[in-house]
Amino acid sequence: MVRLLNSLGATAIGALEQAGRVATLFAQAALWLFRPPLRLRLIFKQMEAIGVNSLPVVIITATFTGGVLALQTFAGFKRFNAESLVGAVVALSMTRELGPVLTALIVAGRAGSAIAAELGTMRVTEQIDALDSLATNPVQYLIVPRVLAGLIMLPLLSLTADALGVLGGWLVGTKLLGINPNLYVRSTFDILDINDIMSGLTKAAFFGTIIAHIGCYCGFYTGGGAEGVGRATTRSVVISSMAILIGDYFLSALLFSK
Amino acid sequence: MTSDASSGPAILIEDLYKQFEGHEVLRGIDLHVDHGESLVIIGGSGAGKSVLMKHIIGLLTPDRGEVTVLGKSIGKVKQRELYELRKSFGKLFQGAALFDSLPIWENVGFSLLEHTRMRRSEVRRAASETLRQVGLPNVEDRYPAELSVGQRKRVGLARAIVNKPRILLCDEPTTGLDPIMGDVIDNLIVRMRKQLGVTTFTITHDMKSASKIADRIAMLYKGKIIQVDTPEVILRSENDIVRNFVQGKRPSAEKGE
Numbered sequence: 001m002v003r004l005l006n007s008l009g010a011t012a013i014g015a016l017e018q019a020g021r022v023a024t025l026f027a028q029a030a031l032w033l034f035r036p037p038l039r040l041r042l043i044f045k046q047m048e049a050i051g052v053n054s055l056p057v058v059i060i061t062a063t064f065t066g067g068v069l070a071l072q073t074f075a076g077f078k079r080f081n082a083e084s085l086v087g088a089v090v091a092l093s094m095t096r097e098l099g100p101v102l103t104a105l106i107v108a109g110r111a112g113s114a115i116a117a118e119l120g121t122m123r124v125t126e127q128i129d130a131l132d133s134l135a136t137n138p139v140q141y142l143i144v145p146r147v148l149a150g151l152i153m154l155p156l157l158s159l160t161a162d163a164l165g166v167l168g169g170w171l172v173g174t175k176l177l178g179i180n181p182n183l184y185v186r187s188t189f190d191i192l193d194i195n196d197i198m199s200g201l202t203k204a205a206f207f208g209t210i211i212a213h214i215g216c217y218c219g220f221y222t223g224g225g226a227e228g229v230g231r232a233t234t235r236s237v238v239i240s241s242m243a244i245l246i247g248d249y250f251l252s253a254l255l256f257s258k
Numbered sequence: 259m260t261s262d263a264s265s266g267p268a269i270l271i272e273d274l275y276k277q278f279e280g281h282e283v284l285r286g287i288d289l290h291v292d293h294g295e296s297l298v299i300i301g302g303s304g305a306g307k308s309v310l311m312k313h314i315i316g317l318l319t320p321d322r323g324e325v326t327v328l329g330k331s332i333g334k335v336k337q338r339e340l341y342e343l344r345k346s347f348g349k350l351f352q353g354a355a356l357f358d359s360l361p362i363w364e365n366v367g368f369s370l371l372e373h374t375r376m377r378r379s380e381v382r383r384a385a386s387e388t389l390r391q392v393g394l395p396n397v398e399d400r401y402p403a404e405l406s407v408g409q410r411k412r413v414g415l416a417r418a419i420v421n422k423p424r425i426l427l428c429d430e431p432t433t434g435l436d437p438i439m440g441d442v443i444d445n446l447i448v449r450m451r452k453q454l455g456v457t458t459f460t461i462t463h464d465m466k467s468a469s470k471i472a473d474r475i476a477m478l479y480k481g482k483i484i485q486v487d488t489p490e491v492i493l494r495s496e497n498d499i500v501r502n503f504v505q506g507k508r509p510s511a512e513k514g515e
Contacts, residue, residue, distance in 0.1 A: 132317060
């Protein structure tokens with residue numbers, strides 16, 4: 001019993017310690033963001049890696065998610081003759097919840113892990129020390145562009161996902177299930193509010209920052225050679241996925257409380 | 259010995275202690291390197307050579323004691339000043355530590371791109387010139403992964419000297435190279451010293467390399483400097499530990515470890 005409590009306590013302290021280090025590194029990045037130079041070349045390169053390269057997966061995921069949402073809600077709503085509301089349900093689910101969250105989970109698996117692997121490799125091959133030795137701050141050179149790129153690209157990806165999810169729902173709803181197209185479109189835009197979209201995008205911006213920063217954190221503090229790089233990569237996906245899902249709840253509670 | 263900025267040595271290490279998680283790595287190092295001098299630290303693996311070098315460039319700070327470089331006390335200067343000071347350094351890393359994501363010429367010209375107002379075309383020209391000096395023409399647009407280990411090391415050396423540093427740090431310059439390529443690197447270091455008059459601080463366990471590039475050799479053993487002298491004297495040292503190391507024998511005192 002004592003041993004169990006001991007190990008629980010140690011785990012809790014470890015988690016807190018880690019949270020502290022994540023926060024400290026983030027504070028450093030925030031500080032270095034405002035010191036010149038702002039390396040646009042690096043920021044664009046990261047925007048490509050995080051955003052553009054994730055686009056195909058996001059497109060496929062969002063379209064099919066919209067489609068399956070239409071399929072499932074139709075099956076349920078049909079029972080009380082509310083088929084006309086399918087469009088509204090798809091649009092609200094996509095913009096408020098599934099667009100940002102699914103996009104974030106995909107990017108965490110694709111780009112967040114790649115960031116952790118790249119920075120981890122740079123750490124174990126002394127490239128990060130080399131940056132420091134060449135009088136360039138590694139936090140500013142490596143972390144700032146990645147976090148900025150995540151902050152900028154996730155809302156854009158998420159917006160794409162929203163649109164394609166609605167399109168996927170429309171395709172399935174009208175072409176496959178035979179809902180009246182006019183009715184579908186009207187029910188979508190009657191209920192959907194600009195605030196639904198904006199709050200979803202706000203969440204996406206948070207997620208983008210979290211994914212890029214967690215990836216950087218795991219890579220930056222890698223130790224133990226190639227094995228360590230593998231561990232850092234896995235860790236980045238696990239930590240950022242959990243952070244996204246837990247953060248999503250609290251952000252939703254905050255943003256949609258009114 | 260004075261600690262005055264203008265007349266003091268290029269590097270001055272006084273009573274330096276460093277421990278990691280209770281394990282004492284450096285236990286009272288006293289050492290100096292004069293301007294233009296080449297000092298080589300020899301010692302076995304785990305003797306603390308790399309840790310000592312990291313203190314000189316401020317990647318680590320002392321637990322106790324002081325490291326003074328070009329009149330500035332590392333560990334006491336502000337971060338901004340430390341970065342300023344590092345611009346006077348060149349460092350050749352053991353594994354070269356080239357940036358995988360950048361082509362060779364941007365690797366070599368990194369400090370010029372970052373810290374000067376030179377245009378990219380000018381930096382490229384300077385990088386090409388330095389690459390020629392280390393015997394690597396026509397690799398500007400290739401990436402580190404496309405080069406051999408020996409070539410990468412020479413690119414690393416080019417990166418370290420492109421901004422004409424006052425202090426050149428070399429971490430195991432010949433490790434992992436065949437003897438011929440090792441000799442090429444040694445010759446390059448000697449030639450760079452002659453041409454640039456740079457102060458050189460090298461760590462190695464390659465005695466052939468050490469006696470070739472050193473004005474003085476210091477033996478680091480279990481976190482302490484046990485002898486500092488010219489290569490001739492070190493090679494004929496009276497000290498058992500130094501003699502064993504120089505001759506490549508396993509010291510009898512270490513049997514229990």
